[in-house]
Amino acid sequence: MSQSCSSNCGSCDVDCDSREAAKNDFLEPANPNSNIKKVIGVVSGKGGVGKSFITSYLSVLFNRKGYKTAILDADITGPSIPKAFGLHEKVKATELGILPAVTKTGIKVISVNLILDTEDTPVIWRGPVIAGTVKQFWSQVIWEDVDYMFVDMPPGTGDVPLTVYQSLPLDGIIIVTSPQELVSMIVSKAIKMASAMNIPILGMVENYSYISCGNCGEKMSLFGESHAKEIADKFGIKLLAQLPMDQAIAKAIDSEKVEELEGSWLDEAAASLQKI
Numbered sequence: 001m002s003q004s005c006s007s008n009c010g011s012c013d014v015d016c017d018s019r020e021a022a023k024n025d026f027l028e029p030a031n032p033n034s035n036i037k038k039v040i041g042v043v044s045g046k047g048g049v050g051k052s053f054i055t056s057y058l059s060v061l062f063n064r065k066g067y068k069t070a071i072l073d074a075d076i077t078g079p080s081i082p083k084a085f086g087l088h089e090k091v092k093a094t095e096l097g098i099l100p101a102v103t104k105t106g107i108k109v110i111s112v113n114l115i116l117d118t119e120d121t122p123v124i125w126r127g128p129v130i131a132g133t134v135k136q137f138w139s140q141v142i143w144e145d146v147d148y149m150f151v152d153m154p155p156g157t158g159d160v161p162l163t164v165y166q167s168l169p170l171d172g173i174i175i176v177t178s179p180q181e182l183v184s185m186i187v188s189k190a191i192k193m194a195s196a197m198n199i200p201i202l203g204m205v206e207n208y209s210y211i212s213c214g215n216c217g218e219k220m221s222l223f224g225e226s227h228a229k230e231i232a233d234k235f236g237i238k239l240l241a242q243l244p245m246d247q248a249i250a251k252a253i254d255s256e257k258v259e260e261l262e263g264s265w266l267d268e269a270a271a272s273l274q275k276i
């Protein structure tokens with residue numbers, strides 16, 4: 001702590017014990033029966049860039065490596081994780097807490113769609129209720145023996161990402177983007193929000209970077225020249241991967257078989273994230 005500390009972290013940028021204590025004030029306690037080693041948030045500046053696919057496939061890769069893996073779907077109004085894994089049964093609860101669903105290969109999942117009466121029931125809840133649900137997914141679910149948890153965040157920089165940043169002990173986030181998004185200020189906002197909250201940014205993933213010609217294999221950019229590297233360099237962030245728009249990906253998600261998908265697109269990203 002600096003000698004001139006006023007205990008007001010909002011007006012000071014020194015990274016000291018006092019700031020760490022202030023940050024921990026908002027942390028939601030995990031269920032007493034949980035044991036979670038690492039928590040990685042997956043965020044995007046806007047919707048539809050493939051954040052849920054990246055969350056799902058990273059989990060699949062970590063699970064294949066032998067890590068006990070889990071997904072907390074914090075995208076309450078647009079949950080797409082259960083469908084990618086073909087999970088449709090409601091989760092059960094005991095007096096100790098909620099038991100997460102388990103996918104065919106053993107990935108633990110919680111999502112609002114595993115709780116609602118029907119999957120097409122819209123979530124018409126106000127912000128604080130949505131944020132409260134995310135906290136409950138952390139504190140009331142029994143996350144027994146998890147090496148890596150991936151949190152699929154709602155897009156944008158609103159109330160729920162803020163709640164996740166404050167309530168969950170994130171080890172870091174990755175930012176998913178697409179070439180067209182980069183021409184706007186949106187990615188910068190997401191990066192700046194995480195920095196303002198002192199959340200480490202582990203890297204950036206650009207989805208829909210190109211398509212490969214089925215005949216000659218030539219890579220074609222659909223949305224013009226990528227600025228991913230430029231943005232990553234500007235903020236001193238690692239560009240972890242650039243993924244193509246690939247029919248096999250869309251097909252695996254649509255047929256609820258993301259666990260059967262084979263592709264090396266995120267291998268290097270996963271190897272880098274393993275080091276945190």
Ligand SMILES: Nc1ncnc2c1ncn2[C@@H]1O[C@H](COP(=O)(O)OP(=O)(O)OP(=O)(O)O)[C@@H](O)[C@H]1O
Nearest residue numbers: 047048049050051052053155244245246249250253
């Ligand atoms: N690289 C890709 N190639 C082909 N299809 C993809 C790719 N990435 C994602 N998709 C498909 O695009 C759609 C949107 O992806 P996804 O749900 O992951 O986006 P999102 O960013 O999580 O959206 P939201 O923020 O609205 O939840 C899905 O149907 C998914 O299967």
